[in-house]
Amino acid sequence: MLRNQSIGAVNTIIRRPSDGKLIGYNTDCEACVTAIEDALRERQKTNGCASNVSPIAGKLFVLVGAGGAGRAIAFGAKSRGARVVIFNRKYERAKALAAAVSCEALPYEHLNDFCPEKGMILANASAVGMQPKSDQTPISKEALRSYELVFDAVYTPRNTRLLQEATEVGATVVSGVEMFVRQALGQFKLFTNGLAPVDFMRRIVYEQF
Numbered sequence: 001m002l003r004n005q006s007i008g009a010v011n012t013i014i015r016r017p018s019d020g021k022l023i024g025y026n027t028d029c030e031a032c033v034t035a036i037e038d039a040l041r042e043r044q045k046t047n048g049c050a051s052n053v054s055p056i057a058g059k060l061f062v063l064v065g066a067g068g069a070g071r072a073i074a075f076g077a078k079s080r081g082a083r084v085v086i087f088n089r090k091y092e093r094a095k096a097l098a099a100a101v102s103c104e105a106l107p108y109e110h111l112n113d114f115c116p117e118k119g120m121i122l123a124n125a126s127a128v129g130m131q132p133k134s135d136q137t138p139i140s141k142e143a144l145r146s147y148e149l150v151f152d153a154v155y156t157p158r159n160t161r162l163l164q165e166a167t168e169v170g171a172t173v174v175s176g177v178e179m180f181v182r183q184a185l186g187q188f189k190l191f192t193n194g195l196a197p198v199d200f201m202r203r204i205v206y207e208q209f
Contacts, residue, residue: 009068027186028072035178057081065125066097119148129160141165158209
């Protein structure tokens with residue numbers, strides 16, 4: 001059985017004590033979305049315009065990658081009211097995910113030219129930029145000027161070329177390591193039914209990367 005079946009991807013399986021039934025969960029979704037929301041709220045606080053509404057509501061949310069992590073992120077962003085647009089090297093896969101999420105898919109080769117508005121959010125859920133090909137990036141530095149925030153699910157290296165270039169053009173950045181930490185916090189709660197030692201776990205994980 002899968003909790004939140006619409007995502008269609010599982011990263012945690014728990015055996016239910018009452019009947020021994022296996023239950024599948026996905027902690028990627030909340031891990032990514034809350035990391036992005038918190039970073040945007042921090043940016044809004046700095047600009048003096050904090051709000052209780054999800055800061056990605058109504059935002060154009062550009063997702064690169066349509067695999068398991070991409071599915072989780074797409075559903076999470078959509079659930080918060082974002083306008084999701086999906087790019088994937090295999091266009092058919094992007095279209096299939098877009099149909100499942102009720103959003104739009106566009107051909108990968110249009111990613112660098114996609115700029116209908118400023119202040120968009122970019123989430124890279126592909127493997128582009130991961131070691132040993134850390135010199136690669138899914139999008140040009142010039143195109144990053146249209147984005148308010150850039151998230152990269154890649155966490156080896158922690159500071160990917162994508163995040164470096166996004167920082168250089170003034171975007172807020174969120175590392176895949178933060179998603180990794182939040183995944184673990186969610187899994188800890190599922191496994192133990194208790195709260196994780198957040199500060200300790202975050203420090204240990206960041207020391208490793």
